[in-house]
Amino acid sequence: MTQLYLLAAAQARALPAAFCERWFPTRVHRAKKMPPDAAALCLAAGALTAGVLHLHEEALHAGPYGKPEAPGVFFSLSHSGGYALLAVSDGDVGADLERVRPAPERVSARVFTPEEQRWLEAGCDHDARFFTLWTLKEALLKACGRGLTLPLQSRNVLPLLRGQSVLTPDGAFFGSAQHFGGYRLAVCTRMPDPPAAPQILTAADILRAEQNA
Numbered sequence: 479m480t481q482l483y484l485l486a487a488a489q490a491r492a493l494p495a496a497f498c499e500r501w502f503p504t505r506v507h508r509a510k511k512m513p514p515d516a517a518a519l520c521l522a523a524g525a526l527t528a529g530v531l532h533l534h535e536e537a538l539h540a541g542p543y544g545k546p547e548a549p550g551v552f553f554s555l556s557h558s559g560g561y562a563l564l565a566v567s568d569g570d571v572g573a574d575l576e577r578v579r580p581a582p583e584r585v586s587a588r589v590f591t592p593e594e595q596r597w598l599e600a601g602c603d604h605d606a607r608f609f610t611l612w613t614l615k616e617a618l619l620k621a622c623g624r625g626l627t628l629p630l631q632s633r634n635v636l637p638l639l640r641g642q643s644v645l646t647p648d649g650a651f652f653g654s655a656q657h658f659g660g661y662r663l664a665v666c667t668r669m670p671d672p673p674a675a676p677q678i679l680t681a682a683d684i685l686r687a688e689q690n691a
Contacts, residue, residue, distance in 0.1 A: 558577045
């Protein structure tokens with residue numbers, strides 16, 4: 479089973495400084511060097527690992543390709559616009575979140591396969607379709623743990639939209655895409671069952687979870 483959690487950047491700003499310093503001091507230090515919006519997203523991602531996974535920052539380490547990992551826990555983080563996203567699963571998982579905006583020009587030919595480009599141009603909602611494909615690709619690369627060491631154009635993700643799997647060097651993965659508001663999110667796992675809609679958490683939820691841990 480895969481569960482999704484969202485935390486708004488505005489909610490991260492409402493967290494007490496002592497909570498952030500206790501759970502993810504390195505993120506706090508890094509956030510101080512960022513513009514305000516980026517800093518809030520950085521803290522939101524840390525708050526999700528603390529509030530949902532009950533993981534202190536020192537429990538995390540970078541995998542072979544840089545993906546954050548922790549022993550016995552399968553999760554994936556992403557953030558965009560005003561939200562941070564956490565996916566938690568029973569096995570390998572990758573998730574990506576993107577705010578829908580004007581699609582970057584001249585990017586499609588570099589990252590999408592010919593079949594994906596035809597699908598992209600077939601509908602009138604070009605920007606939404608672009609970020610549906612983009613998030614699926616990012617989620618797939620995160621799920622197999624390789625990041626951009628596996629080129630985006632190397633895998634056609636359209637089968638994921640049809641409930642089929644995509645083969646990677648690390649095995650087959652299934653995926654699904656969702657939308658909420660002006661965002662697209664995608665999740666990939668080794669299981670065919672798509673996750674439910676994400677739970678939208680608040681700062682109070684995060685603090686309550688700490689008390690119940």
